Amino acid sequence: MSRIHQCxxxxxxxxxxxxxxxxxxxxxxxAARLGVSQSALSHTMRALEExxxxxxxxxxTRSVAPTEAGERLLQGIGPRFEEIEAELTALxxxxxxxxxxxxxxxxxxxxxxxxxxxLEKFLPAIPTSRWS
Numbered sequence: 191m192s193r194i195h196q197c198x199x200x201x202x203x204x205x206x207x208x209x210x211x212x213x214x215x216x217x218x219x220x221a222a223r224l225g226v227s228q229s230a231l232s233h234t235m236r237a238l239e240e241x242x243x244x245x246x247x248x249x250x251t252r253s254v255a256p257t258e259a260g261e262r263l264l265q266g267i268g269p270r271f272e273e274i275e276a277e278l279t280a281l282x283x284x285x286x287x288x289x290x291x292x293x294x295x296x297x298x299x300x301x302x303x304x305x306x307x308x309l310e311k312f313l314p315a316i317p318t319s320r321w322s
Contacts, residue, residue: 204238205267207231208246212256212264 210220211231221228239246246260256264296305 201238201241204234204241205263206271207234208238208260209264209268209271211235211247211254212260213268215254217254 207220207224207226210224211217214220214223217228217231221231224231226234235247244259245257246263248255248257248260294301294305
């Protein structure tokens with residue numbers, strides 16, 4: 191199996207770094223966005239290009255732009271990473287809104303005198319006949 195198909199974790203991080211540089215079209219802005227140094231980002235991009243065996247970015251002293259291969263990679267993986275980010279954001283929203291089934295085993299007297307009166311304050315839409 192070739193190296194490209196194994197995709198260890200650092201390769202995913204390298205792809206995220208590539209997306210940042212390609213979208214920002216600047217090592218400076220991409221490095222700031224990722225919280226890394228420009229030098230580290232540059233080394234990451236060089237290593238990624240070496241592993242893939244293709245140049246992804248055209249660099250000049252004033253600009254950075256994806257090559258044809260880089261543009262293809264950007265268009266191919268960019269939307270997938272955006273989908274992952276959207277799903278993670280959606281999951282974050284669930285953290286603020288607990289949901290699910292709670293099962294409480296209690297005797298009838300405890301349920302009627304303690305649990306039900308307390309739960310009614312939080313769940314007024316549940317009919318009391320459900321507890322009987």
